[in-house]
Amino acid sequence: MDKWVQRNRPNRLERRLEFETYEETRNFLDNLGVLSESKKIFPDISFGKTYVNLTLRPESEEQEASLTDLEYNFASEIDALFD
């Protein structure tokens, strides 16, 4: 979790992951897709050949919604995918 950066306005968690090859990037994205489908949590994803940027936003669509345990736990699970 320490690799995630918490930002405000709006509240969100951000993390950048780097990979050696596109193959590794794609494998991670595939695993992340499976995890997202199982948890029904879909972060914003931005990726290139060797990087992935993830943004976790609160489930609530209110502007000042706070992050919940749901998002923090999901972030930990993403860390487990990468590590």
Add this chain to the structure above:
Amino acid sequence: MTNSSTSSSKASDQTVEVSPVTAPKKVSSSVSKAKRSNPSAAAASSNASAKKRTSPSTKRDSGSGSGRTGLSSISSSSISQPNRGIALGMIETRGMVPAIEAADAMTKSAEVTLVAREYVGGGYVTVMVRGETGAVNASVRAGADACERVGDGLVAAHIIARPDDEIEPVLVWSGAKRRY
């Protein structure tokens, strides 16, 4: 005489009314002025001028669009049909060939709608899809895979699970024509 026959043959291929031969200069200048003052109006008028001027690309678009949702039908599909699902997926490529490959792979891999193809300058092309979040995720991954193997490949891919309503006007195909 030649000009009128040329314009009539062009008119038969067009979906909008075209002006006489002398008019294009005025139309283009009004389009360029309109682009500077009113981008949304310019999008509609530039779409009309693009159809009037670029009949070869129109024909090519028609050919590529046959049989499935092709780039030629983006304007009608994005305008007439509501987006199925709210998630947004975008892929930017260097060149047209990987963009077409990405768009093809995205629409084949999941239930998504191709809503825009933009020439963003410098040879870069961006294609956008909308759909349910899981479908958009899968389709963007598939599109990135496909265009990565073609030409200069993938520049960037981005998925927004819940785009804000304020950006909806931006997600409509501008109709900008190819930059030579």
